[in-house]
Amino acid sequence: MSQATLLDLRDANLGYGDSVVVSRLSLTLRAGERIALLGASGAGKSTLLAELRQRLAERAAWCPQSHGLVPQLAVYHNVYMGRLERHSALANLCNLLRPNRRAWAEISELCRELGLDGLLKRPVGQLSGGQRQRVAIARALYQQRELFLGDEPVASVDPHQALRLLALIDKRHATSVIALHQRELALTHFNRVWGLRDGRLAIDAPADELTLADLDRLYPDAHDANDAEG
Numbered sequence: 539m540s541q542a543t544l545l546d547l548r549d550a551n552l553g554y555g556d557s558v559v560v561s562r563l564s565l566t567l568r569a570g571e572r573i574a575l576l577g578a579s580g581a582g583k584s585t586l587l588a589e590l591r592q593r594l595a596e597r598a599a600w601c602p603q604s605h606g607l608v609p610q611l612a613v614y615h616n617v618y619m620g621r622l623e624r625h626s627a628l629a630n631l632c633n634l635l636r637p638n639r640r641a642w643a644e645i646s647e648l649c650r651e652l653g654l655d656g657l658l659k660r661p662v663g664q665l666s667g668g669q670r671q672r673v674a675i676a677r678a679l680y681q682q683r684e685l686f687l688g689d690e691p692v693a694s695v696d697p698h699q700a701l702r703l704l705a706l707i708d709k710r711h712a713t714s715v716i717a718l719h720q721r722e723l724a725l726t727h728f729n730r731v732w733g734l735r736d737g738r739l740a741i742d743a744p745a746d747e748l749t750l751a752d753l754d755r756l757y758p759d760a761h762d763a764n765d766a767e768g
């Protein structure tokens with residue numbers, strides 16, 4: 539059965555002002571695909587995700603690299619921000635003073651699944667890096683959008699927890715595009731890989747047709763490091 543096309547880019551040039559970061563980009567995102575977005579630092583992963591966000595608009599939940607959390611506010615309020623625009627300004631103000639009961643129950647459950655139990659009232663500024671990352675994921679999941687876009691959402695957690703978090707994302711989103719640096723995870727957990735190198739999409743293939751050596755080629759320094767080891 540063919541999957542619905544959510545987005546089709548043809549010969550797109552992505553960049554900033556006159557500077558092109560990824561040129562002549564053609565790709566298709568289909569419903570049900572879990573895509574790992576790989577590439578060395580500066581290859582253009584965030585730039586591509588920004589393009590996807592812009593084109594998919596409100597269909598996509600978004601978990602940014604910088605988290606975009608408000609440190610002074612409690613975990614609950616940071617997660618609630620995922621749906622801020624769905625409520626009136628007055629409702630949001632009331633919620634700030636006295637949390638909405640239904641939202642509290644829903645966010646409590648989400649935070650429990652993400653291993654943030656007991657932290658709902660704690661200011662985000664008092665959390666560890668890994669806990670903040672999970673709050674950012676909780677906020678994106680709370681948006682309840684059709685697909686999930688994440689810019690390294692599992693960068694600062696251990697491999698076991700990375701798998702758990704990705705499974706939680708999958709549970710709520712059949713389709714996702716997630717930038718990450720863990721190449722093994724890209725092959726084992728995702729069904730497609732997009733790999734950026736030298737300003738172009740160097741890999742666009744099913745994960746089960748790729749090897750770690752294929753992914754290594756996305757990283758210009760990988761060979762130097764291997765040579766030094768050998």
Ligand SMILES: Nc1ncnc2c1ncn2[C@@H]1O[C@H](COP(=O)(O)OP(=O)(O)OP(=O)(O)O)[C@@H](O)[C@H]1O
Binds near residue numbers: 579582
């Ligand atoms: N707002 C901007 N204005 C101009 N250039 C930018 C801007 N944001 C990023 N760039 C440049 O675009 C290129 C790609 O950056 P991008 O953030 O997309 O890379 P990335 O693959 O996400 O990197 P990382 O893994 O380090 O997050 C880099 O050369 C970067 O300096």
